[in-house]
Amino acid sequence: FFRVRFWYSASSDSRFLIMPAVWEWEDDRGEWLPYDASDCKVLETAFLSKALALVTADLTFNSLNKFTYKYDFKKMTQTNEEFGTVRNLRRAELVDCAEDAGSGGVGDDIAYAVLVRTDSLKSPAKSPAPESTGKGRPRTAEEPAKADGASASKADESDEPPAKKPKPEPSPTQFTLAPVSASLVAAQVALGAQSCRKSKRGHGISDPHGRSCFDKMLYRERQLCGEWSVFYHSYSFAALLYEVQAAVAAVLFRFKSEYATLPRLLKEPFNEFPDAAPLLKAFPSFPERDHNARYRAVAICAPTSLLADDAEATPRAVFLAGYSCCDLSFMGVLEALLVSCGVPEAKKKSMAKAIIQLSAKHGLDVSQFGSTRCHSGRAGHMLQIFVKRNLVNRYLYAALPYGVPDKKRPDLEKHLEGPGPIQGQVRIVVNPSVFMRGGAVRMYVYSADETFHKNRPAYQKEMTELLKPVIGSPEVRTAAAEGIYGGKVPSWFIADDYEQRQRPAADPAAASSTPTSP
Secondary structure, eight states, X not given: OEEEEOOOOEETTEEOEEOSXXXXXXXXXXXXXXXXXXXXXXXXXXXXXXXSEEEEOOOGGGTTTOOOEEEETTTTEEEETTTOOEXXXXXXXXXXXXXXXXXXXXXXXXXXXXXXHTTTTOOOOOOOOOOOOOTTOOOOTTSOOOOTTOOOOHHHHOOSOTTTSOOOOOOTTTOOOOOOOHHHHHHHHHHOOGGGTTOOOOOOOOSHHHHHHHHHHHHHHHHHTTTEEEEEEEESTTHHHHHHHHHHHHHHHOOOTTTOOOSOOOOTHHHHOSSHHHHHHHGGGOTTGGGSHHHHTTEEEEESOSSOSOSTTOHHHHTTXXXXXXXXXXXXXXXXXXXXXXXXXXXXXXXXXXXXHHHHHHTOOOGGGTSOOOTTSOOOEEEEEEEEGGGHHHHEEEEOGGGOBOTTOSOHHHHHHSXXXXXXXXXXXXXXXXXXXXXXXXXXXXXXSHHHHHHHHHHHHHHHHHHHHHHOSHHHHHHHHHHHTTTOOOTTOOTTHHHHHHSOOSSGGGGGGSOOOO
């Protein structure tokens, strides 16, 4: 057997029970593919009963043919009794963090849910740390770039240190960023897609929908490789939380939620860690390393390649599988998130119930919220994250397991600009002030369940319409923005912004002010 690190957390009123193993079979290409979660449960139950073999026809992939299969737990084989086809079988043990804390690739989304549930995101209020560009560093995405020859603003002329007089955060629609040089763009286009550099490996996914998703991801890599570096964040349990955050950001801040989810929305934790530099500085003080609550509140794990096998939770291995769970309730997590995002306490339960019903209607797996599983049983999701090349070193760092900085890749930007092969993990500080800006970050989400994948744009549209009456009024919008931004509304925020953009434009030119898609 081999071990795959997994972890769980428990609170006083809920317990996270994770299936102890995932079962996989070897296809004709030598690729190991996971069984459906319910089939894993059948195999695991038989295996733990000390049975030498299991003979059954009750398997999800066998619902139409009803062939009889024999699973030999001594030889670790699967045999089709009708045709005699034999396939190799293996069991991947899952290790919880109390015994052997994982490296961060699997379980990021569960960790975030635990943080929301226990209010760990509400860290003590602190003044925003200065985000000095430093000598030779690219301009941060949270600073408005100056045009050549433009005079400095009054804030720029001030003699006071930035920490005492921070610059106001520019609105998402006012955001500008120094362009990537034309020579660098040309060189990157010549090198091609990041995941394919010096790599002859294909994704090897035979499932038609999975193959379509991976082909699309590689296509987008080829399209955007000139100006953008790409990263892949896998998640499952926190899908609904990410979706709600995206919808709230769409209502309040014009985030283009039809394209992607939003891993983090609450701003207060980013006052302490606005980018990678202060997080790296604080990292030696975290005995739990990347499992530290303050760390989890701002950062996620991601591989730098869609195809490489070096990350512990490779995109190819986890996309279709999802994660198995039972007796798991995130209802309290969802309600806490809704209140943090401006939903009145009296309406949190009814709103949570309506969101879960809407999610189930469109095919999202909401079994962890006490509702239905997705039809396919595939609860995995992949967030494809493109970051402007001249922002990579600002908001990311190269990492080893547990989030330990990788000293072999000290300049991540240079590594990702190279001829390859590109591989290794990173940690991303997902500051929503940056991630809600299409000029700095572009994201696309892919879901393993084909029904939800196709329904998602309509689902997000209905979700925003559901939230609009609750957090769309000027008074509630302001309170929601204060909650999200830790008590202080950003200077660019307009209380009736959402209502204004819902009204018909007075003339055709006015309608063109809607920000471009990420």
